[in-house]
Amino acid sequence: MKPIAIVGYGGLGREVALLIHQINVIEPRWKLIGYLDDNQLQDTTSFKVPFLGPINYASSLSPEVALVIGVGTPSLRIKLANLIGGAHDFPNLIHPSAVYSEQNWNIGVGNIITSHCSFTTGITIGNFNVFNTKITIGHDVVIGNGNVFNPTTCISGHVSIGHRNLFGVNSVVLQTRSVGNDNQLAAGSVLMSSMRHGETWLGVPALKVE
Numbered sequence: 001m002k003p004i005a006i007v008g009y010g011g012l013g014r015e016v017a018l019l020i021h022q023i024n025v026i027e028p029r030w031k032l033i034g035y036l037d038d039n040q041l042q043d044t045t046s047f048k049v050p051f052l053g054p055i056n057y058a059s060s061l062s063p064e065v066a067l068v069i070g071v072g073t074p075s076l077r078i079k080l081a082n083l084i085g086g087a088h089d090f091p092n093l094i095h096p097s098a099v100y101s102e103q104n105w106n107i108g109v110g111n112i113i114t115s116h117c118s119f120t121t122g123i124t125i126g127n128f129n130v131f132n133t134k135i136t137i138g139h140d141v142v143i144g145n146g147n148v149f150n151p152t153t154c155i156s157g158h159v160s161i162g163h164r165n166l167f168g169v170n171s172v173v174l175q176t177r178s179v180g181n182d183n184q185l186a187a188g189s190v191l192m193s194s195m196r197h198g199e200t201w202l203g204v205p206a207l208k209v210e
Helices: 011-026 055-060 074-084
Strands: 002-007 030-036 051-053 066-069 105-107 123-125 200-202
Touching: 002 011, 002 055, 011 030, 030 055, 051 055, 055 074, 066 074
Parallel strands: 002 030, 002 066, 030 051, 105 123
Antiparallel strands: none
16 A cells, blocks of 8 residues: 655645545544644544644655645645645546546646546546536536545536636536636526636626726
């Protein structure tokens, strides 16, 4: 089993610990050696993951240790990945219940895909994205880096998504729309227009918050 550590251990970090456990139940692949965080946090999981030290301790870990970014803020995910650099592997962690075909997508590194997510065909996914529970990604979607999709988000076909965007719970993006960088789509919103950069949209249909 390959050693792995979680970088950041708030709510998402603990969910990542659970994801690793669920992967290992089906196919033992990962030995979770601990977590890195600038604060030693109480572990409320049953796994009692050891505290290894602050985030900058990553440079002291053996290159054999894989790392997974366990924070849910899009910009911080990319910042931490850049801070740590390329000495370590950042594997894609994919829940056994996820529906996808390796022949029908191109995917980068460091992505987190939790339970019951569905990916159809012709999809391109970059690095360090989070697909957090029952996400649906339609055909020919292009996704950049560091995006966070909260539970039951639905992305329709031929949508283009840039970097570091946050999609609220149960949000929807309709087909052929584009989403730039550093945007937020509020929970329950339905995006019928395209978003540029640094915007917040809310409602059904979603409107830009001025």
